[in-house]
Amino acid sequence: MATARETDIGAAVSETYRKLNESLRRGVFPPGSRLPGERDLAASVGVSRSTLRQALGRLAEEGQLDRSSQRGWFVPRQMVGEPPSTLQSFSEMARARGLAPQSKILLQRVRPATFDEAQRLRVAPAARVLELRRLRSMDAVPICVDTSVIVLALAPGLADLDMTDLSLYETVERLSQIRIARSSYTVRADASDEATAALLEIQPGAPILIGEETTYSDDGTAVLTGTMSYRADAYRFEADLFRPL
Template sequence: MNPNPQSAIPLYFQIEQDLASLIASGVLAPGSQIPSEEELVQKYGVSRTTVRKAVQELERLGLIEIRRGKGTFVRAAKLTQELTALTGFVEDMVAIGLQPSAKLLSKETVPATEEVARQLRLPIGTEVMQIRRVRMADDVAISLDETYLPLGLGRKVVENDLEVYPIFSLLEGKYDTPLLEADYRIEAVSADPAVAEALGIEEKAPILLIERVSYSLDQNPVDFEKLFYRGDKLRLTTRLQRRPSPIPLEALPRIASKGR
């Protein structure tokens, strides 16, 4: 497509629409890299300013993403995770045909904060093992996982290659710690500088914070995690059953009148 400078439609919008059409048709497939700024300037015969405006609009629409130091790529569809069973990241990614991997950022003994102590049912200040990893799917950063384990169990876990072995698999397959169920808390938050740097996103970008406490036998908490998921990469789904309403039909007018 050759942009028409005589048209009332701005040049950047003509280019934006052409690229959006290529994305919609699959010519530019999800995950593929779009031409560089210089290549787009040559292709469309316009200024860099015009190309940048078109690319910025495509990014604003969520059709592309800019990866620092790598280029600009067509945004893949969101990963869909069903909240119907206790599963780990590797299991979730394999189930949808993606290649999981991990980058270990740190593993260290730290004193339990009030939050960590409460979740693991330990006195505040008790030493626990903290493990921080970036979890990736097809080499794209998806989440930053911050895991806390009781110190005795944590010291065993960190002896393993945590870029290869999931913690769930080690707990169940090597350290005789079956995971039976978990509590989930999900909150929409903004990425702080540390999370943004780890995930390669902008500060204050929308992310999902999932706090998960996993329990073993006798309802003992053995694993507390703070999972920072990119908001543009994950969709959570579940199916809910309707329970009988505790509010009788005849009580509704009375309830409504109180709010006036």
């Protein structure tokens, strides 16, 4: 049977947990932020550090907090990613989560397709393509560096548009009257180089996830090929996998 002191401690932990959980829910500590030091946080809540640590531990077990032995307690960044077996553009992915997508154009040019691109896109070598490289963000947090190569013959007028905050999938579908239906997609882990790290506001060598895709219309026509370099702390890929009958 619990003693009165143990009951009091348990009640204090539960109350501290409730207060911190409410603060997280209200955005007092936004995703990606570091909580105040344990001494200051315990004083602000009005409990001992041992009681605070138990409440913080409960929140960490639920995935609401992360702990670094060197730097303290952090609120995890909101992870984004496509729902299982659903093909979405970056803009669609953001809007589906109630976030505002933003882009900064790093490169937009018309050029001949390379041999490798021509093979993947099933066009003649040196066919005209649009290379579009953008820094993609959600609610002003940089998420990925996105480079796409699009067959210009399928989307007349695309090269003349300001693609800063336009969805590439939606724009291609509007201009071409085709429907983007599927993507051949692979994901691999890598370490960020200095240029990519600077754009994504992470340390050089920090982990990134690189997605490579070739996207097709519903009649099997290859529309675009692309490479997306995602911050590993802000993106995850999900898929439904099926065993053959």
